[in-house]
Amino acid sequence: MKVCSALVRAEAAVDGSAVVVEGRAVAAARGSAPAAVELAVALARDAEAVDACLAGLQPGRLGGIGSAAREHLLSGGKRVRPLLTCAVLRACGGEPAPHLCAISAVELVHAASLLHDDIIDDAPTRRGRPAAHVVMGTHAAVLAGDYLVARAFEDLGAAGQPVLQARLAQAVTELCEGEALERARRFDPAADLEHARLVNRLKTGALFGYAAEAGATLAGAPPATRAAAREYGLRLGEAFQIADDVLDFEGSPGALGKPVGQDLAQGAITVPMALALALEPALGGAVAACWGEGGGPDAGRLAAIAARVRGVGALAAARDLARAEARRARAALAELPAGPWRERLSRVADEVAERGT
Ligand code: FPP
Numbered sequence: 001m002k003v004c005s006a007l008v009r010a011e012a013a014v015d016g017s018a019v020v021v022e023g024r025a026v027a028a029a030r031g032s033a034p035a036a037v038e039l040a041v042a043l044a045r046d047a048e049a050v051d052a053c054l055a056g057l058q059p060g061r062l063g064g065i066g067s068a069a070r071e072h073l074l075s076g077g078k079r080v081r082p083l084l085t086c087a088v089l090r091a092c093g094g095e096p097a098p099h100l101c102a103i104s105a106v107e108l109v110h111a112a113s114l115l116h117d118d119i120i121d122d123a124p125t126r127r128g129r130p131a132a133h134v135v136m137g138t139h140a141a142v143l144a145g146d147y148l149v150a151r152a153f154e155d156l157g158a159a160g161q162p163v164l165q166a167r168l169a170q171a172v173t174e175l176c177e178g179e180a181l182e183r184a185r186r187f188d189p190a191a192d193l194e195h196a197r198l199v200n201r202l203k204t205g206a207l208f209g210y211a212a213e214a215g216a217t218l219a220g221a222p223p224a225t226r227a228a229a230r231e232y233g234l235r236l237g238e239a240f241q242i243a244d245d246v247l248d249f250e251g252s253p254g255a256l257g258k259p260v261g262q263d264l265a266q267g268a269i270t271v272p273m274a275l276a277l278a279l280e281p282a283l284g285g286a287v288a289a290c291w292g293e294g295g296g297p298d299a300g301r302l303a304a305i306a307a308r309v310r311g312v313g314a315l316a317a318a319r320d321l322a323r324a325e326a327r328r329a330r331a332a333l334a335e336l337p338a339g340p341w342r343e344r345l346s347r348v349a350d351e352v353a354e355r356g357t
């Protein structure tokens with residue numbers, strides 16, 4: 001089953017019966033309330049519509065690079081950000097259908113950021129496949145990312161959404177700031193929890209915040225509701241990224257699509273590592289030794305550090321921080337109109353904090 005996103009998958013938690021929407025199996029719990037199934041089906045249809053919109057990207061005069069950008073865009077991804085926009089839009093009383101290109105713009109930016117991030121990190125794989133820069137070369141991957149960003153802003157302009165254009169520009173700036181900040185403190189064992197959390201807020205929270213606010217904006221919601229949606233998305237993004245940081249220490253390569261311990265191997269002090277260093281400063285010696293290895297740390301050394309990070313309780317403490325962000329996200333929802341979509345968004349916050357893969 002292709003899972004569209006955490007938002008859709010959520011209904012699968014109870015047991016495994018499936019609803020099929022346009023050939024795609026959508027998780028829906030047997031015996032779950034008809035309203036819950038309706039929500040899952042609506043989001044699955046939104047995912048189909050977003051995919052169709054993204055598939056319309058034309059290579060144009062970029063030729064092979066444009067085709068590669070399109071292939072990267074369509075090569076997987078859970079569409080979490082555009083579906084977040086759809087869910088908030090519906091919670092605020094709107095319908096996604098008239099706004100699909102504007103909604104999809106956030107996925108273009110996200111896909112571009114991954115293209116560039118894999119170059120910056122010199123990552124060999126993405127989503128279990130060779131990274132785009134490995135396949136097409138660095139120059140082509142840079143241009144493909146640039147093209148996707150340009151298309152996002154062009155699409156918002158064509159949709160007559162200058163406010164979203166400005167908001168997305170702000171989010172992209174924050175993404176760049178997050179990436180730059182992370183880069184600046186690479187291989188710095190003094191990078192602490194405050195640093196790790198700021199990086200997360202900028203590199204992930206900003207785009208989630210944009211996505212949620214975009215839903216409220218497209219629904220024509222008042223400023224207070226738009227601000228609350230942004231706060232919800234920001235907190236959700238932080239919970240999402242902390243869970244991601246934890247998975248880097250506890251996931252398996254098959255499930256993650258990339259080797260375990262890669263954040264640390266790349267010199268990043270993420271939330272669990274910062275917590276572990278605060279709880280057991282002696283771990284700093286092992287981290288420095290692992291970074292000091294020529295050719296990068298071996299899997300055994302990374303696994304030993306991961307075991308110590310878990311042993312001092314840092315993974316559990318990081319999960320607690322993710323849960324706290326999820327609670328803040330849920331609290332922000334009070335400004336949104338009450339109803340099944342607001343309930344759904346509330347459950348999503350918890351699921352994101354607990355997410356396994
Ligand atoms: C992946 O997260 C990367 C990001 C969330 C942000 C990357 C941002 C940039 C490259 C700057 C903005 C660029 C554009 C084109 C908008 P991660 O590094 O935590 O995860 P990973 O393990 O998948 O690399």
Ligand code: MG
Pocket residue numbers: 117118121
């Ligand atoms: Mg990265």
